[in-house]
Structure formats: structure tokens, C-alpha cells
Amino acid sequence: MIYLDHAATTPIHPDALEQYKRTAETAYGNSSSLHDAGDDALRLLNQARAQLLDWLQLTEGNILFTGSGSEANYIALSHLLRQSKKTTVLTLASEHDSVLLPLKRLARQTVTINLLPTGEFDWNAFREACTDDIGVVSVQHVNSDTGFVFPVAEIAAFCRQNNILVHCDGVQGFLKQPVCLKDVDAYTISSHKVYGPKGLGAVYLRRPLFSPYYESHHEFGIRPGTVDVPGIAAFLMACQRYRDENQKIQASSKRFRGMLKKRLPSTRYQIIESPQQLDSICAIRTKQRDGQFVLLALNRAGIAVSAGSACRAGENGPNATLRAIGYEDSAAHGLIRLSFGRTTTTEEVNQCIAVLCSLEESD
Known part of the structure; x- marks a missing residue:
């Protein structure tokens, strides 16, 4: 996994x-x-x-x-x-x-x-x-x-x-x-x-x-x-240990965000970010699919992500944060969250990108 x-x-x-x-x-x-x-x-x-x-x-x-x-x-x-x-x-x-x-x-x-x-x-x-x-x-x-x-x-x-x-x-x-x-x-x-x-x-x-x-x-x-x-x-x-490693985690996370922004097709995906941003959390709005659909497709491919806070797992309502920045309820259903850690690798992010791009090709 x-x-x-x-x-x-x-x-x-x-x-x-x-x-x-x-x-x-x-x-x-x-x-x-x-x-x-x-x-x-x-x-x-x-x-x-x-x-x-x-x-x-x-x-x-x-x-x-x-x-x-x-x-x-x-x-x-x-x-x-x-x-x-x-x-x-x-x-x-x-x-x-x-x-x-x-x-x-x-x-x-x-x-x-x-x-x-x-x-x-x-x-x-x-x-x-x-x-x-x-x-x-x-x-x-x-x-x-x-x-x-x-x-x-x-x-x-x-x-x-x-x-x-x-x-x-x-x-x-x-x-x-x-x-x-x-x-x-x-x-x-x-x-x-x-x-x-x-x-x-x-x-x-x-x-x-x-x-x-x-x-x-x-x-x-x-x-x-x-x-x-x-x-x-x-x-x-x-x-x-986290204090010792956080700078490295955030630096690699920033690189992973750049990979996602560069390679995910903008017709299907949008990186949600603020000028004041923690790099290790990357929210992606799925423009033409429900976020939970994408989550489950990634899971079948052996990749674990979420559709927002784990405390709301199983609830398929609109995401509260997307609504708070002005998205309509229909658009706020389309969110997945990738969050990176101390052992996340470039190859793992590449595999995630490949699966997300393959979902577009399967339409």
C-alpha cells in the first residue's frame, strides 16, 4: 500500500x-x-x-x-x-x-x-x-x-x-x-x-x-x-524526531506538490491552495467526479488518500472548507486530500499521478 x-x-x-x-x-x-x-x-x-x-x-x-x-x-x-x-x-x-x-x-x-x-x-x-x-x-x-x-x-x-x-x-x-x-x-x-x-x-x-x-x-x-x-x-x-525531520518533510512535500500541479490535467483536477500553505497537505478538487469515487479508485490501485478529514469518512456531503471559500455544494463534493510524510517517495507520488491520469483516459 x-x-x-x-x-x-x-x-x-x-x-x-x-x-x-x-x-x-x-x-x-x-x-x-x-x-x-x-x-x-x-x-x-x-x-x-x-x-x-x-x-x-x-x-x-x-x-x-x-x-x-x-x-x-x-x-x-x-x-x-x-x-x-x-x-x-x-x-x-x-x-x-x-x-x-x-x-x-x-x-x-x-x-x-x-x-x-x-x-x-x-x-x-x-x-x-x-x-x-x-x-x-x-x-x-x-x-x-x-x-x-x-x-x-x-x-x-x-x-x-x-x-x-x-x-x-x-x-x-x-x-x-x-x-x-x-x-x-x-x-x-x-x-x-x-x-x-x-x-x-x-x-x-x-x-x-x-x-x-x-x-x-x-x-x-x-x-x-x-x-x-x-x-x-x-x-x-x-x-x-519530528522536529528533526519536519524541514525535510516540508521540502519534499513542496516538490511533490509541484509534480502534481505540473502533470495533473487542469480540465479534470484543481490544486486547492492558499498563499499561506502547509506543503505536506495537498487538496485536489476533482472537477468531473465525486471525491469518494476517486478515493476508491486509488484504493483499488493500492494507494491510500482521503476525501477530507478522516472524522467525516463515509459522509458524502459537500466539503465544508470548499464551501467556506465559495464553492457551490455540487462542486464541493469533489475533493481528495493527499498528505505526505517522512517516508513518502517520488516514485509513490508518480504512481498516484499515473492512476489519477488514467481515470481521465477511462472516461
């Missing part, structure tokens, strides 16, 4: 897998226990929090570990809404479902704004929507469907001046795209997007105060359950 779906999930890095095994064998104590085995686990846990804060270039607040990036978003949003005491949230129409779906329950009102047709952040629409009713703004670091990059630092600075709390979903951008979080109140990340183990995420909170569940004894009383210290150690190892 040629795997071109690294934005959905990544295989665990061999060094992270080895780190998990080593930590599970040597630091297996409960980090809340009072004996030496618990102290050993707690020491590793605190080191992991400090390391993530350092990589995020933050000096205040704290890191809570969660069961996923989606849970991290839920904790962040519920936390900020309680802290704000206002019940209206402003967000993007292109946000991930792990933001939009919780807001249906958590917020009394959710205001969504579209993007510019170029995929860029619409500052005029944003400023107009930032009324006195807005308590929280939630904005993606990087869009999961297309790789659009948003000006998080500037958005957060504007919100700070207007006493609005800011959540940033960093699941697709963490370690891949630089970001300044000085004015951000909550930032969420996920292990399996950077070659760490699945079932593990984290949330940075400037002021960790409230639990969305019930008062507990773990993670500052915010998230119940014994902390997965071996998984966290593996996550941190994966992060370190």
Missing part, C-alpha cells in the same frame, strides 16, 4: 515505539502514587509538560494530557466558555468537527465566518463579527482538509485587546508550521499526527481551572483517569 494519508494518522515512529516499551518496563508506577515508583513516573510526566511548554515557547500556563486531540478541543472549549462567562463563540466555517460539534452543546450561540476565496483569513468579516457578545474565538492553526495556514498570533493579539479568550486547534499544525502562542489561551495537539501513539493528545491552558467532567485527582483535577506515562514518553520521543 502506498500511504498518502498522513494528515489522517501516521505510523508510530520506531524510536517512539521503543521508548514506550522502555518506559513501560522501567516507569510503570502510577504518577499519583506516593511511593518511589510513583515518583519516577511523576518525574517523567512533569518533564514532558515542561518540554512541551518549551517547544511551544510558553512560560506560563500548563499542559494537560488527554485521550485525543478531539478530547483536548472539548476540554479547551468547555474550559474557556466557563472562564469567559459569555456564551457566544466565533469560529470558522471550515473548522474540524471536533470543534463544531461540541459547540452545538457547549455554546448558546456559535457564529461562523467564511474564508476569502483564496483560502486566506477574512479579516473584515472577523472584525465585523467580533461584537461585545463574543466570549471565545476558536480558530485552526492549519486546516485539516486543505493545509491552509491561518494568522493565529495576529488573531489572538486582536482578541486579547478586546478581552476575548482564544482557543487554537493545533492538531494539524503542531511542529509542522511555526506559531506564536503568546496571546492564545488554549492550544490543542495530538500524538498520532506526528508519529506518536494513538489515543493521546494534550491541551495547553493558560489558566487550568475547570473540569468538563467532575472534580478528580489527575491532571490538575480536570481530567480523571490514570495518566499514560509510557504513552506520553513515546509521544515526546516522536515529537523530538
